[in-house]
Amino acid sequence: SWNDRTLNVTPMIFPFDPYTTSYAPVTGIAVGNGKLYISLEHQNLHIAEAEYFSEPAKQTKLNVSEIGENYYDRGLKNDKNIRIAKTDGQAHAVVSHNGYIYVACGNGGIGVYDSNLMHLNQVEVSDIAMDIREKDGYIFVASGNSGITIYEPDGNGLKEVCTLSIDDKFCAQVVPTENGRFLFVHTGDMSFVIVDISDKSNPRIVQTEFN
Numbered sequence: 468s469w470n471d472r473t474l475n476v477t478p479m480i481f482p483f484d485p486y487t488t489s490y491a492p493v494t495g496i497a498v499g500n501g502k503l504y505i506s507l508e509h510q511n512l513h514i515a516e517a518e519y520f521s522e523p524a525k526q527t528k529l530n531v532s533e534i535g536e537n538y539y540d541r542g543l544k545n546d547k548n549i550r551i552a553k554t555d556g557q558a559h560a561v562v563s564h565n566g567y568i569y570v571a572c573g574n575g576g577i578g579v580y581d582s583n584l585m586h587l588n589q590v591e592v593s594d595i596a597m598d599i600r601e602k603d604g605y606i607f608v609a610s611g612n613s614g615i616t617i618y619e620p621d622g623n624g625l626k627e628v629c630t631l632s633i634d635d636k637f638c639a640q641v642v643p644t645e646n647g648r649f650l651f652v653h654t655g656d657m658s659f660v661i662v663d664i665s666d667k668s669n670p671r672i673v674q675t676e677f678n
Contacts, residue, residue, distance in 0.1 A: 495571075495599075499563025502582060506558035512551070512570055512584065552584035556596075564601045565620065571596035571608065579623050587623040592616065593630065602643035605667055607650060609638040615652055617667050631670045633660050649673075 495506040506512050556575025561568060567587075570578040577596050579588040595611035606618040606625060614632040618625035633652055640653035643664070650662040650670070661674040 494558060495560035495562075497561045497563040497568070499566075499568075499582070504561050504563055504568055506561040506570060512554050512558050512561060512568070512578075512580070550584055552580060552586065554578050555589055559596065560598045560600075562599050562601045562606070564604075564606070567620065567623065569599055569601070569606060569625075571599040573597070577608065577618075577625060579625070581623075590618075590625045597638065598640045600641050600643055603647045607641045607643060607664075609641045609652065611639075612637055614638055615641055615650065615662065615670070617664070617670065619667075628667050629670060631662065631672075633662075633672065634675075636660075 493505055493507060497504045504512065554570055554572050554575065555578060556572035558570050559573055560571040563569075563582075566582055568580040568582065568584070570580065572578050572589075573595050575589065575596075576592045577590040577599065578586065579590065580586055592608065592610050592613070593616075594613040596608055597611055598609035600607045604620070605628070606620065608616045608618065610616045610630065612635070614630055614636075615638055616630045617628040619628050620626075633654060636654040636656060636658075638652050639655055642651040642653075643649070644651070648663065648665050650664045652660040652662055654660060658675055658677045660672055661676070662670050663673045664670045
């Protein structure tokens with residue numbers, strides 16, 4: 468029953484088959500607590516055992532991002548481990564940190580779950596939670612028309628550190644640099660903004676790039 472927040476199901480998530488009906492596009496992937504977490508837009512949050520990532524063949528390992536995630540051309544060893552958690556709003560992105568799973572749920576704010584996808588809390592945001600990332604113990608959220616918001620984990624909740632308006636632009640994506648000093652913010656007008664986040668309580672825009 469969809470009245471339950473966590474369900475035990477066995478859908479096929481990986482590998483993607485273009486000839487098979489897809490339930491929803493994958494919007495985010497996070498690994499933590501020995502498990503794989505997948506957010507699906509227009510759908511919910513999936514969870515699977517991280518066996519999916521075990522011992523990939525060297526020829527299938529591809530470095531695909533500036534923060535070192537990898538894609539592997541392998542299927543789940545046991546798809547019976549897949550579960551689904553119902554989210555409050557579209558699941559735009561997911562991140563794992565210190566045993567907690569944080570989901571950017573659009574108009575639903577930020578969903579907080581434990582490692583088994585038990586819903587713990589729903590954090591309200593001032594506009595819409597479009598993207599979510601973690602770096603050095605801080606949670607960074609693209610908050611739509613409100614700009615970017617920096618949070619500090621507080622138990623099963625989040626404590627707001629600062630919100631920065633990005634020239635009244637709609638913020639859709641945030642990417643912290645590896646050294647944790649800067650945050651790249653994608654806006655809706657074919658531009659991105661570089662924000663200095665050295666001081667989490669006082670971030671500042673340092674550069675805007677177009678096209």
